[in-house]
């Protein structure tokens with residue numbers, strides 16, 4: 001069995017008549033937290049959609065836990081948190097998570113475990129519309145966790161949250177990885193790079209870098225992920241200029 005949870009080979013995706021992922025290859029090792037970083041429009045969401053099998057692809061392959069992305073066998077094994085709110089505002093946290101539990105054919109006890117995993121047990125009876133931003137994020141995450149997935153694909157889960165709430169969520173992510181899960185987490189907050197085992201920097205549909213943060217910093221001679229990213233963008237532009 002491969003040690004990679006996700007294997008993307010020569011993926012090509014077109015959206016709106018444009019090639020947004022021209023030829024993308026990537027491996028996500030099992031049990032790691034891999035950060036997908038880069039500017040808006042770089043293709044992070046498109047790549048994640050391809051990994052969970054909801055994106056029409058023009059070529060290449062995406063394999064998750066040894067199965068083609070989106071295959072029925074992966075339904076409960078892969079959890080996906082989208083940028084759009086995935087919870088019903090007029091239901092309680094518990095009813096939302098139990099709804100997802102029913103969809104996946106797991107019991108109410110699985111819903112309670114997922115709520116506990118995100119530390120929302122005390123708010124399980126609260127209607128979602130009355131939650132704070134951080135609680136709302138955790139409620140969405142609980143829905144994603146209810147099938148006890150081995151792979152979690154989280155699209156900008158910390159967007160709009162203050163630094164304390166972001167840190168709390170990252171502690172949950174690290175705990176999920178410590179339990180053996182694989183997490184692919186997108187963000188455009190570069191300082192979240194320090195929380196990840198590996199970083200994939202994506203720009204204009206291309207992988208500019210795929211390494212650990214220390215390797216990235218030493219390769220670029222920089223002190224933080226943001227400076228490293230800017231150095232890579234400059235290097236890339238110089239390379240394009242040279243090739244022209």
Ligand SMILES: Nc1ncnc2c1ncn2[C@@H]1O[C@H](COP(=O)(O)OP(=O)(O)OP(=O)(O)O)[C@@H](O)[C@H]1O
Nearest residue numbers: 015016020038039040041042043044045046047188
């Ligand atoms: N529904 C769509 N129809 C057509 N083009 C789209 C659609 N969604 C995204 N795109 C285009 O695909 C490219 C990649 O977008 P994508 O959402 O994957 O980037 P992203 O890195 O996730 O950005 P963000 O950080 O803003 O979410 C962009 O050029 C975008 O304009």
